[in-house]
Structure formats: structure tokens, C-alpha cells
Amino acid sequence: MPVPFAQLGDAYDVIVIGSGLGGLTSANRLAYCGHKVLLLEYHHKLGGLATWFKRRGHIFDVSLHGFPYGMVKTCKKYWNKAIMDSIVQLKKIVFDNPQFSLATTFDKQDFTSILHKKFHIPQATIEKFFGTVTAMNFYDDQSMTTRELFEQFFPGRTDVHRLLMEPITYANGSTLDDPAITYGIVFSNFMNRGVFTFEGGTDKLIGLMSDELEKNGVTICTRSKVDRIIVEKGRVRGVEVNGRTIEAKAVVSNSGITNTIDNLTDKRAFSEVFLEKAAAIRVNNSSCQVYIGIKEQEYIPDIGDLLFTSTAPDFDSQELLDLRTRSKTFSLYYPKTRPGHNRYTIVASMNSRFEDWSHLNVEQYQQEKDSMISRTIIDLDRYLPGIQTQIDWVEAATPRTFNHYTLHTCGTSFGTKFEGLDVSRSIFKEVGGLFHVGSVGIIMSGWLGAINYGVIVSNDVDGYLRTLNG
Numbered sequence: 001m002p003v004p005f006a007q008l009g010d011a012y013d014v015i016v017i018g019s020g021l022g023g024l025t026s027a028n029r030l031a032y033c034g035h036k037v038l039l040l041e042y043h044h045k046l047g048g049l050a051t052w053f054k055r056r057g058h059i060f061d062v063s064l065h066g067f068p069y070g071m072v073k074t075c076k077k078y079w080n081k082a083i084m085d086s087i088v089q090l091k092k093i094v095f096d097n098p099q100f101s102l103a104t105t106f107d108k109q110d111f112t113s114i115l116h117k118k119f120h121i122p123q124a125t126i127e128k129f130f131g132t133v134t135a136m137n138f139y140d141d142q143s144m145t146t147r148e149l150f151e152q153f154f155p156g157r158t159d160v161h162r163l164l165m166e167p168i169t170y171a172n173g174s175t176l177d178d179p180a181i182t183y184g185i186v187f188s189n190f191m192n193r194g195v196f197t198f199e200g201g202t203d204k205l206i207g208l209m210s211d212e213l214e215k216n217g218v219t220i221c222t223r224s225k226v227d228r229i230i231v232e233k234g235r236v237r238g239v240e241v242n243g244r245t246i247e248a249k250a251v252v253s254n255s256g257i258t259n260t261i262d263n264l265t266d267k268r269a270f271s272e273v274f275l276e277k278a279a280a281i282r283v284n285n286s287s288c289q290v291y292i293g294i295k296e297q298e299y300i301p302d303i304g305d306l307l308f309t310s311t312a313p314d315f316d317s318q319e320l321l322d323l324r325t326r327s328k329t330f331s332l333y334y335p336k337t338r339p340g341h342n343r344y345t346i347v348a349s350m351n352s353r354f355e356d357w358s359h360l361n362v363e364q365y366q367q368e369k370d371s372m373i374s375r376t377i378i379d380l381d382r383y384l385p386g387i388q389t390q391i392d393w394v395e396a397a398t399p400r401t402f403n404h405y406t407l408h409t410c411g412t413s414f415g416t417k418f419e420g421l422d423v424s425r426s427i428f429k430e431v432g433g434l435f436h437v438g439s440v441g442i443i444m445s446g447w448l449g450a451i452n453y454g455v456i457v458s459n460d461v462d463g464y465l466r467t468l469n470g
């Protein structure tokens with residue numbers, strides 16, 4: 001249970017700013033290691049982008065569309081068995097576009113068969129491609145782009161490029177021009193066993209995580225926006241929040257890395273070289289979503305769990321970002337998603353640019369949202385004819401919504417491009433006791449990436465505190 005702000009102490013070992021999956025994991029690990037941890041969250045709910053909301057009896061998940069099998073091991077090791085036990089596979093992933101239509105379990109075996117039988121790629125090429133992406137790791141050469149990787153194995157085969165890339169663009173915002181490792185690591189994570197989800201929904205997951213935080217003694221305070229990280233003599237001293245100073249030996253910021261450097265910390269605390277690197281960080285794109293609640297008692301047939309649909313002739317990263325993109329992913333939440341809650345909800349997700357929405361006035365903004373909702377229902381009608389009559393609730397979110405709720409620069413959904421990783425990993429070398437956790441470098445984003453990064457950063461913080469305490 002969150003503690004009222006007035007009841008907070010004056011000093012902690014660690015303050016974690018933000019309760020995204022990275023912040024939650026760091027706070028939990030550090031408390032588990034015996035440190036006195038305060039978790040401050042701006043919103044009234046924990047979870048950051050791992051969130052949900054309720055409307056007229058419907059529960060909408062914002063970012064629960066799919067993650068790799070690696071979540072099972074990570075949750076077992078760093079959270080608990082109850083969390084691990086709720087992870088289940090999404091068995092039907094559907095693609096439908098002018099180049100091909102198919103259903104898959106989205107794992108290596110099925111993709112090998114599809115690439116060979118449907119796309120007529122020689123078995124040896126497929127094996128070589130899988131061998132290459134599986135062997136990719138963080139320390140590899142980063143000069144090769146995903147486009148070059150695809151051209152090397154499947155020259156001119158834009159249909160194959162689309163099959164391999166489209167889901168990953170939705171999963172982490174990466175494009176054909178990003179370093180191939182940002183593709184390879186995430187794609188091979190999925191190919192390991194397929195796409196998984198959390199049975200019971202995001203609300204259940206965050207509830208279980210809150211229980212674990214409480215068990216380990218984390219002090220949680222919501223509706224608390226940190227305004228400043230206080231640095232003195234090259235070290236953090238604490239934070240300023242709601243007009244009060246709270247001291248800490250270490251501060252872990254789960255606010256975006258650009259926010260942490262530009263808005264939360266006095267820039268004089270950093271070296272010029274570091275600030276130059278930070279200024280070059282590009283944030284990833286944001287998202288739009290349309291949330292559709294189906295009337296109680298209405299039935300929706302099984303058209304797949306995830307439906308990658310497009311009427312654009314080819315895959316094109318820019319087309320996917322367009323204000324009026326013809327490409328979207330439908331996530332279908334059948335009653336099995338939340339056993340006991342007998343409702344169907346559908347969420348359409350699109351990648352999106354903040355600048356396409358930020359300048360619209362109130363009227364234009366509403367018009368664009370309405371028109372996005374109409375296009376979404378027309379697209380959905382191709383798979384569920386007459387769906388309009390079954391809809392009970394519909395509303396939309398835009399990059400402005402994500403910016404509003406998380407404070408992320410330009411409402412970014414997947415943190416920063418690759419260069420953000422180095423800055424995030426080296427911030428503690430600039431200011432003693434200051435750490436960053438959260439979506440950076442594409443590979444540290446997504447549910448699995450953010451949780452794993454939370455573990456890595458908590459180990460750094462634990463090491464720092466132990467050295468400090470002698």
C-alpha cells in the first residue's frame with residue numbers, strides 16, 4: 001500500500017524515481033538485498049507504461065501485447081513463482097497484408113517451415129540466418145543495419161523482410177536502419193519459443209509486484225513527482241519532491257534518460273563530453289492506440305491473439321509511423337485473458353510521431369482522434385464483419401497521452417535509440433550514486449528488457465552502497 005507523503009522519512013539508502021517495470025525491479029532487488037528503499041511515483045498507480053484502465057466494466061491493457069519466453073525465467077528468478085506461473089503463450093499470431101496472409105506460433109520451428117514452404121527460401125539460407133541472429137550479442141559490431149542483414153540473406157525479398165521486421169518494429173520501435181543487433185537480439189528472443197502474455201492482465205501483475213515490494217519492505221509513495229535530483233560535491237544527496245528534500249546515498253532514476261539529464265539534474269554536475277553524448281541521444285517513436293470494449297453477452301470468434309494488418313503495398317518504417325498509417329496491430333483479449341471476467345476487448349496499436357500530434361489545437365486533436373477511431377473500426381470490420389454494432393466503448397490514446405502520463409520526452413514508447421544505452425550505463429561515473437534504469441538502446445526496452453535492466457542496475461547500486469559503507 002502506498003504511504004501518505006507526510007509519513008515519509010527524511011533519509012533512505014536509495015530513492016527510486018518512477019515505478020515502470022525497470023524501477024519496480026530495481027526497488028525490489030535493492031530492498032531484498034537489505035537496503036532501505038523509497039519508491040516515488042508521479043502517477044497514482046504503479047507500473048508506468050505497464051498499465052491498464054477501466055471503463056464501464058471493461059479493463060483495457062495498454063502494453064500487454066506480447067513478450068518473449070525469457071520473462072518466465074526472469075520473473076521466477078527476480079520476482080516470484082506466482083508471477084511466473086501466470087505467463088502463458090499466445091498461440092495464434094496472424095499476418096494479413098497485400099504481400100501475404102498467414103497464421104503462426106511465431107517460433108523458430110514454425111518460421112523455418114513458413115520461410116521454406118511459403119516463401120521458398122532454401123533451408124540452408126534459413127539456418128544460416130537463424131545462426132547469425134542467435135549469435136548476435138551486445139558487444140558485437142554495431143555498424144551493420146537490419147536492412148543490410150536482410151539484404152545479405154534475402155536480397156530483394158521485401159515480403160520476407162516484412163515478415164521478419166514488422167512485429168519487431170511494433171515490439172520496440174526499431175527500423176531497418178537501426179543496428180542489426182537491436183533486431184537480432186529481440187527477434188531471437190521471440191523465436192526461442194514464441195510470444196507470451198500475462199494471464200489475469202496487467203492489473204494482476206502489478207498487484208503481485210506491489211505485494212512483493214511490500215514484503216521486501218519498500219516504502220512506496222505515489223502522486224509524488226520528483227522535481228530535482230540534488231547533487232553535491234560530485235555525489236547525489238537526495239531528491240526534491242513536493243517541496244521537500246529527502247536524502248539518499250543513491251538515486252535510481254526510472255524517468256527517461258533524457259528527462260533525467262535535461263530536467264532533473266543540474267547540468268553542471270556532468271562533464272562536457274558526457275553532455276555532448278547525451279545531447280546526441282534520439283528518442284524512439286511514440287504510439288497511438290484505439291481501445292474497443294465489446295458489449296456484454298456479445299461473442300467474438302477466434303481471429304487470432306495478435307493480428308498484424310496492413311493495406312500498404314510494402315513494409316516501410318516511415319509508413320508505419322504516418323499519422324494516417326494503413327498498418328496496425330490488433331490485440332484481442334478474449335475472456336481467457338482474465339479468467340472470471342467475461343468480457344472481450346480489442347486494442348489497436350500504431351507507431352506514431354509526437355510532432356504529428358503535439359501542435360494540434362483542441363478541435364483538430366479531437367478530429368484526428370475521431371478519424372483514427374473510424375479508420376480502425378473499418379479495418380477491424382474486415383476480420384469481424386458488423387463489429388460496429390457490438391461495440392460498447394471506444395476511445396483513443398496518442399503520443400500526447402503517453403507524454404502526459406509518463407512525462408517521457410515526446411511520449412516515447414520504447415525509450416531511446418542505441419546511443420542512449422551508453423549514456424545510461426555511464427551516468428554513475430559522472431555523479432557518484434546516480435543511476436538510470438529504463439528503456440534505452442532499444443534492447444533494454446519492452447517488459448523483458450526493462451525488468452532485466454532493473455536487475456543489472458540494482459546490482460550496480462548494491463555494489464556502490466557496499467563500497468560506500470566500507
Ligand SMILES: Cc1cc2nc3c(=O)[nH]c(=O)nc-3n(C[C@H](O)[C@H](O)[C@H](O)COP(=O)(O)OP(=O)(O)OC[C@H]3O[C@@H](n4cnc5c(N)ncnc54)[C@H](O)[C@@H]3O)c2cc1C
Binds near residue numbers: 040041062064405406
Ligand atoms: C502502446 C505501447 C505498447 C507496448 N507494448 C509492449 C508489449 O506488447 N510488450 C512489451 O514487452 N513492451 C511493450 N511496450 C513497452 C513497455 O511497456 C515498456 O518498454 C516498459 O514498460 C518500460 O518500462 P520502464 O522501466 O522503462 O518505465 P516506464 O514504463 O517508462 O515508467 C517510467 C515511470 O517513471 C515515472 N516518472 C517519470 N518521471 C518521474 C518523476 N519526475 N517523478 C516521479 N515519477 C516519474 C512515470 O510516471 C512512469 O511511471 C509498449 C509500450 C507502449 C507505449
